[in-house]
Amino acid sequence: MGSESSVPTDRRSVLAALGSGATVLSAGCLQRARNLTGWRSTQPVTLRIKTLPTDADPYALALAREIASWFRAAGIETEVLPMAEQELMRQSLLRTEFEMFVMRLPEKFRDPDALTTLLHSRFADAPGWQNPFGYTNLGADEALERQRRADGAERRATLERLQRTVARTQPFTLLTVPDDIRAARTGAGPNWQVTDLRSPVGYLRLAGEYESGSEETVLRVVTTDRRATTNLNPLAVEFRRGGALTGLLYDPLARSIEGELTPWLAESIDLVDGDPPSARVTLREDVRWHDDEALTAADVAFTYDLLADTTLGDDEEDAEVPSPEFRGQSSLVDDVSVVDDRRLDVTFADADRAVVPRALTVPILPEHVWRDRTDTAAIGGIPVGTVTEALVSNNIPPVGSGPFAYVRNTPRESLRLERVEGHFSAREGADFPDWIADPAVDALSVRVVGSDVTAVETVADGEADVTGTAVGAATVPRIGRADGTELVVRRSDRPYVLGYNTRRPHLDNPRFRNTLARVVDEQHLGEHVLDGYARPAVGPLQGTEWYPEDLEWDGGNPVVPFFGRDGELNVEAVREAFREAGYQYEDGALVGGST
Amino acid sequence: MSLFTVLTDVVAVVLVLHLLSLGAVRRLTGRKFRRGSLRENVRAVGPTAVVLGVLLLANGAVRDVGVELSWLIGVNITGAIHAVEGTFVADLQSIASPELTAYFSFVYVFGYVFLLTFPIVLYALHDDARPLAATLVAYALNYGIGLVCYVLFVAYGPRNFMPGAVESLLFTNWPEVQHLTSQVNENTNVFPSLHTSLSVTVALLAARYRSAAPGWLPIATVGATSVAVATMYLGIHWLTDVLAGIVLAVFSVAVGARVAEGRHGDEPSATETDRRPAGGVIEQFRR
Numbered sequence: 001m002g003s004e005s006s007v008p009t010d011r012r013s014v015l016a017a018l019g020s021g022a023t024v025l026s027a028g029c030l031q032r033a034r035n036l037t038g039w040r041s042t043q044p045v046t047l048r049i050k051t052l053p054t055d056a057d058p059y060a061l062a063l064a065r066e067i068a069s070w071f072r073a074a075g076i077e078t079e080v081l082p083m084a085e086q087e088l089m090r091q092s093l094l095r096t097e098f099e100m101f102v103m104r105l106p107e108k109f110r111d112p113d114a115l116t117t118l119l120h121s122r123f124a125d126a127p128g129w130q131n132p133f134g135y136t137n138l139g140a141d142e143a144l145e146r147q148r149r150a151d152g153a154e155r156r157a158t159l160e161r162l163q164r165t166v167a168r169t170q171p172f173t174l175l176t177v178p179d180d181i182r183a184a185r186t187g188a189g190p191n192w193q194v195t196d197l198r199s200p201v202g203y204l205r206l207a208g209e210y211e212s213g214s215e216e217t218v219l220r221v222v223t224t225d226r227r228a229t230t231n232l233n234p235l236a237v238e239f240r241r242g243g244a245l246t247g248l249l250y251d252p253l254a255r256s257i258e259g260e261l262t263p264w265l266a267e268s269i270d271l272v273d274g275d276p277p278s279a280r281v282t283l284r285e286d287v288r289w290h291d292d293e294a295l296t297a298a299d300v301a302f303t304y305d306l307l308a309d310t311t312l313g314d315d316e317e318d319a320e321v322p323s324p325e326f327r328g329q330s331s332l333v334d335d336v337s338v339v340d341d342r343r344l345d346v347t348f349a350d351a352d353r354a355v356v357p358r359a360l361t362v363p364i365l366p367e368h369v370w371r372d373r374t375d376t377a378a379i380g381g382i383p384v385g386t387v388t389e390a391l392v393s394n395n396i397p398p399v400g401s402g403p404f405a406y407v408r409n410t411p412r413e414s415l416r417l418e419r420v421e422g423h424f425s426a427r428e429g430a431d432f433p434d435w436i437a438d439p440a441v442d443a444l445s446v447r448v449v450g451s452d453v454t455a456v457e458t459v460a461d462g463e464a465d466v467t468g469t470a471v472g473a474a475t476v477p478r479i480g481r482a483d484g485t486e487l488v489v490r491r492s493d494r495p496y497v498l499g500y501n502t503r504r505p506h507l508d509n510p511r512f513r514n515t516l517a518r519v520v521d522e523q524h525l526g527e528h529v530l531d532g533y534a535r536p537a538v539g540p541l542q543g544t545e546w547y548p549e550d551l552e553w554d555g556g557n558p559v560v561p562f563f564g565r566d567g568e569l570n571v572e573a574v575r576e577a578f579r580e581a582g583y584q585y586e587d588g589a590l591v592g593g594s595t
Numbered sequence: 596m597s598l599f600t601v602l603t604d605v606v607a608v609v610l611v612l613h614l615l616s617l618g619a620v621r622r623l624t625g626r627k628f629r630r631g632s633l634r635e636n637v638r639a640v641g642p643t644a645v646v647l648g649v650l651l652l653a654n655g656a657v658r659d660v661g662v663e664l665s666w667l668i669g670v671n672i673t674g675a676i677h678a679v680e681g682t683f684v685a686d687l688q689s690i691a692s693p694e695l696t697a698y699f700s701f702v703y704v705f706g707y708v709f710l711l712t713f714p715i716v717l718y719a720l721h722d723d724a725r726p727l728a729a730t731l732v733a734y735a736l737n738y739g740i741g742l743v744c745y746v747l748f749v750a751y752g753p754r755n756f757m758p759g760a761v762e763s764l765l766f767t768n769w770p771e772v773q774h775l776t777s778q779v780n781e782n783t784n785v786f787p788s789l790h791t792s793l794s795v796t797v798a799l800l801a802a803r804y805r806s807a808a809p810g811w812l813p814i815a816t817v818g819a820t821s822v823a824v825a826t827m828y829l830g831i832h833w834l835t836d837v838l839a840g841i842v843l844a845v846f847s848v849a850v851g852a853r854v855a856e857g858r859h860g861d862e863p864s865a866t867e868t869d870r871r872p873a874g875g876v877i878e879q880f881r882r
Binding site for chain 2: 048058083463
């Protein structure tokens with residue numbers, strides 16, 4: 001933070017010198033003082049990393065501390081500050097009150113088009129997971145726009161170019177891609193090794209293959225994340241992780257089932273090529289909200305309008321407040337027109353037909369509940385800021401249309417959902433896999449505990465079926481020792497990243513960030529902090545078809561290789577690199593700013 | 596093992612400790628407890644006890660509010676505390692052994708509850724109302740000031756800040772107990788350590804009113820020291836929290852004793868004839 005206050009500090013020291021009495025206040029002296037204040041003195045570079053405490057995330061703090069120790073070795077005073085998940089997201093994603101954060105990227109950034117909201121400069125001032133870094137790069141902007149409209153080889157080449165640019169300019173440093181470790185009760189029935197608990201569909205699969213040990217068929221999930229017990233608003237930025245639970249409460253038009261985007265709330269989706277492309281969507285028959293109102297095409301149209309602008313303001317005068325969480329999807333939709341109760345026409349924005357189906361994955365919200373949430377949010381009747389009620393409401397009780405409905409919650413402790421009788425997914429002829437069509441549970445309960453160790457023990461004691469949040473590698477022996485408990489390790493799509501606030505001094509300099517990234521040994525982090533339950537990577541699209549070959553990990557980072565070996569920093573090499581970047585060292589401390 | 600089992604365990608163990616200690620104190624003092632003094636004392640300190648009760652209830656009720664408020668207006672001092680004291684807790688943990696962990700875990704959970712509840716029983720049966728009144732006032736101050744500090748300061752304990760260097764010994768060896776601790780506290784409420792401040796309060800009061808139950812002072816002293824060390828040994832509190840806890844205890848006892856003696860008379864009671872001088876800090880807390 002030091003350099004932020006550098007000018008006032010200098011002024012202050014000059015004033016102090018003037019006031020000290022040693023100086024006679026003459027015109028010449030004041031002239032000299034003015035001259036002096038024009039020169040900024042060098043300031044030591046200090047940084048602060050905000051992240052989660054160990055109770056909330058098994059690795060984030062250890063990663064941050066390891067990084068801080070490398071930065072300190074490089075002469076940069078670095079502080080680590082832990083805070084609750086909700087608070088961290090509020091400070092870094094909504095208020096941009098951060099220099100660096102260590103967090104896991106949401107899963108949605110595995111889709112190349114989602115990178116648009118993550119990195120396009122148009123979103124640099126937008127809240128949520130929309131360019132929280134404030135990254136502005138015209139080359140990247142252009143590539144992001146082009147990939148939307150291109151197809152085939154051209155889209156691939158554009159995306160590869162984009163990823164190389166991002167890897168070099170480092171709006172964030174990808175630290176490591178962890179494996180998600182979970183403890184599960186073996187007797188609960190399903191083949192845990194293929195169950196994917198990151199998505200609502202994964203939970204549906206679990207619900208379909210569940211075998212209860214007792215009379216009651218309740219799928220019991222234990223988690224360390226208490227946010228879902230206090231807020232079930234799918235649009236609330238700081239409360240959502242993967243949206244698995246809200247995805248059970250709300251239905252999208254289409255869901256990805258076994259890797260394939262399948263019509264869900266829609267009975268059919270006919271994509272029409274064209275410029276721009278469009279789609280005729282037919283909803284399933286007789287779909288009802290959990291409060292028994294009928295779900296119609298008007299609700300779908302309303303949802304897209306709401307996501308694009310939660311104020312639903314008609315006139316051009318008022319500022320729009322789009323939903324940050326679904327900005328990528330809603331920006332793909334140009335217009336939705338209702339044909340009749342069950343049919344609607346979606347006109348997409350100017351984008352390739354391979355890109356647009358993503359727009360169909362947003363949760364459909366009931367108009368009769370959300371129409372009242374378009375006003376500016378107020379505390380005690382007094383409007384605060386410009387944010388709408390839709391974005392900050394805790395939405396409890398939620399009225400959805402999904403296969404599970406809300407029953408009750410105890411804030412910070414528990415949440416209970418019950419299966420909806422007669423949900424369309426379980427109707428005859430709906431043509432879903434058996435595990436969706438024939439669910440084996442009546443309810444789903446979520447219980448919050450203090451840390452991953454306690455979560456594992458809760459499963460080991462037979463009081464829960466699975467840990468909903470991933471647990472740390474340190475609990476693996478404990479899971480192994482426990483009878484009837486299975487260790488589930490799955491590759492995850494949510495890398496840990498060190499995000500830079502590129503609006504801040506020094507961090508606004510791509511060369512500085514590039515050099516910082518070379519002070520981080522990703523391989524060492526994976527092997528030592530995550531005990532090998534991780535793999536290093538360069539960009540968030542790693543492992544997808546869009547990832548360029550030359551970014552593959554090759555014994556080291558191919559773009560920003562570590563200065564040193566096996567976690568040992570070569571301090572001389574770092575200093576040389578920072579000096580080349582225009583920085584200097586004073587008593588071993590990195591100093592910046594012009595002299 | 597669920598929350599209920601942990602809770603019944605705590606109640607059972609603490610009850611046993613109570614009975615054992617009452618027997619021991621009776622043998623040491625050689626006096627019988629008078630039922631009459633219990634009734635008189637309850638009447639005398641009634642209002643104070645109500646205040647403490649209300650405060651404890653409020654503490655439970657506003658805990659969630661307090662946390663929300665704390666994130667809104669509190670200062671996150673975790674980094675500052677670490678900058679001040681560095682790796683003290685990690686160094687302390689280097690002496691860790693299974694026996695010590697078992698001892699300190701026991702002290703942290705059972706010993707602490709016993710240490711807090713026993714003086715109430717002991718002083719309630721004593722024929723002077725002042726020790727009981729002082730204890731209740733001091734407890735109320737501890738909780739009240741502690742609550743304000745928890746709103747003003749957000750801090751995570753060493754186990755949450757230095758994974759790897761500091762182990763969360765209590766919760767890794769005895770995970771079930773987290774069901775209990777997460778019911779009564781938040782992991783951001785570490786400054787000051789109320790475990791330390793309340794235990795030290797008990798020890799200071801034991802010193803001040805040691806004539807009421809001479810055998811209690813050494814137990815309370817060992818207990819309070821063990822609790823203070825346990826909070827650090829188990830990775831839950833920083834040294835800074837413990838020191839702040841001691842300061843809070845000294846303040847609470849000073850005010851508590853003044854209030855009690857102002858209200859219930861200052862003249863020494865019949866049983867307090869065997870006063871002996873004590874040195875150091877403790878002396879300041881004797882009248």
